[in-house]
Amino acid sequence: MTDVLSTPGRPAMPERASVPTFAVITGEQVQQALSGREKQLVELVEAAYRLHDAGDTVNPPSYFLRFPDRPTARIIALPASIGGQAHVDGLKWISSFPQNVSAGLPRASAVLILNDHDTGYPFACLESSIISATRTAASAALAADRLSRGRPRPTRVGFFGTGLIARYIHTFLNGTGWAFEAVGVHDVSADSATGFRGYLRQAGATAPITVHDSAEDLVRASDLVVFATISGRPHVSDPAWFSHNPLVLHVSLRDLAPEVLLGSANFVDDVEHCLKADTSPHLAEQFTGNRDFLNGTLSDVMAGRAAPPADRPVVFSPFGLGVLDLAVGKYVYDEVSRAGNLRLIDDFFHELRRYG
Template sequence: MTTVNHPSLQEVTHGDARSDARTVPPFAVVPGEQVKSVLEGREKAVVDVVEATYRLHGAGRTVNPPSSFLRFPDRPSSRIIALPASLGGRARVDGLKWISSFPENVSSAIPRASAVLILNDHETGYPFACMESSIISAARTAASAASAADWLSRGRQRPARLGFVGAGLIARYIHSYLAGTGWSFDEIGVHDVSAASAAGFRLYLEQSGATGRVTMHRGAEELVRSSDLVVFATVAARPHISDPSWFRHNPVVLHVSLRDLEPQVLLSATNVVDDIDHCLRAATSPHLTEQLTGSRAFLHGTLDDVMAGRVTVPADRPAVFSPFGLGILDLAVGRYVYDEVVESGELQVIDNFFHELRRYG
């Protein structure tokens, strides 16, 4: 492996603009340390990348097939998911995120999720990077949530009380992205079925210098009723919250974990998703609501629709954002990280990774 001051991908794959010759791009590995170094402190830039990607998707300049789930009869709580995607625009790139979720890891003090991201050259199809992607995945999820918090709060009093149902890594990233994009709160509520997770998240909040009083809640109802902005970041496999009256004060709800809310809760709210077809599958709360009602009328549109002004979010109802998590967001954030590493001159290229490059030897 060598570290090189690498040219841009555009230069590598296209060379002279007058030539149609194609060349095989060098293959690089971008470890988690580099990913974290690029993304740390750049929350606003990553939110901008995510919002630009939503706009490209809304304009039809992406390809985002359904995710494929690898499940195991002997490990029913675990899964590995493949998210293929293609991104248009200036930073064209294709690729695949391969992410596992093994909840039982937590009891062994290792993270539940692990992931890699493969980036493919748009012209030749050759992979040009393998990136540690659990950080990219968490960052794009948090950036999407921070963007939704902003857009769904417009036209209503800005939330001052933040509550987290679920206190794991994704909750930490969402808080850091809210703080990094200018949010501050009078109070931050925390509830998790694991006392250790709740205590760990509280310690993170205190050490991060988070604004506002931190309150630990014994139950989800108490937290929801006392929060203006509610984040669901659990590992729930099926809905466990069914009473719409908990949301009578019309909070903004970031339903990141997708399977916490019973259909009757969604039917009482304004519902915004990242992609309608993707969100209405895999037994998500919106999918169950469609099955119950036989209709998609309960969905008001996508976050891109809100950003473009095609959908207005009223202040007199709860507003729920349910993002399925699109592979194009991983590609966009991954490409952003890759380009920054190239710019730094620290790209780690695997010499001669592609070996058989002559058709007849």
């Protein structure tokens, strides 16, 4: 990052670095930077997956902060580093407090810290619930496309869970050219299912929309099934529900019992990340004592090293990689900066002289 000054006969001396800046980017700015750019963002996420596959990332395990007095709540730290055009380090700090919903607040809230690659100084803090939902939805849309190649393309989509993530996944499917003959909706909350149906109509959905009282009916009526729940343990255990070989975007990771996964072809975003923390694939590994039920990663499919079969259900279980948050977050930072709308915090860094 710093230039090197040199004169004949003297050792090169580094130029003094400029005072680091620090910006705060609000949720409104994030949304403005990302809105309507679904195709571009799917390409951005695909590029991040390729960098991860090539080893041009650092993505340590996520760290879970849990609370004995609030067993349903958690806060997760996702540190990461990514090369390529983003060339940035950082941390997503995201909380999940399900009881917020009954109080009229979103379940999840998050911030993303971006650190300069050369100095390590944090240079931005971004509202990140939108960034997190965006990278999750872009990953799901990418998987839907890649995993449906060589198979009949789904025409009936079903959403199991109807919160923010489901809404963003629908937006990204719609924004990347998917059209469906029928849309199914199921949620344990009737109000949430009704609200999601209203959103679909407002978003311009013209296909028939069915709110299914039965989870089984939703799965059997859909050849693309999106699981976007807050379940902490499997609640779908009958492989017969999937006998029509649908493509399943298992975004919430803990809905499917091992029996369902063992009757399916299974793809993940990262093997080591996904097979931990009692995810459904982790439970399947514990049940079988091996990882033979895995067919590969999404990157394997993109690189032609693996292919989804047509004669079994295909399940994509993404743990969610911090490098995706960094890629999308750096994109937002660059867009806000280009527009001249960065909100810099003057004198955020104070002790910048070594000896005072």
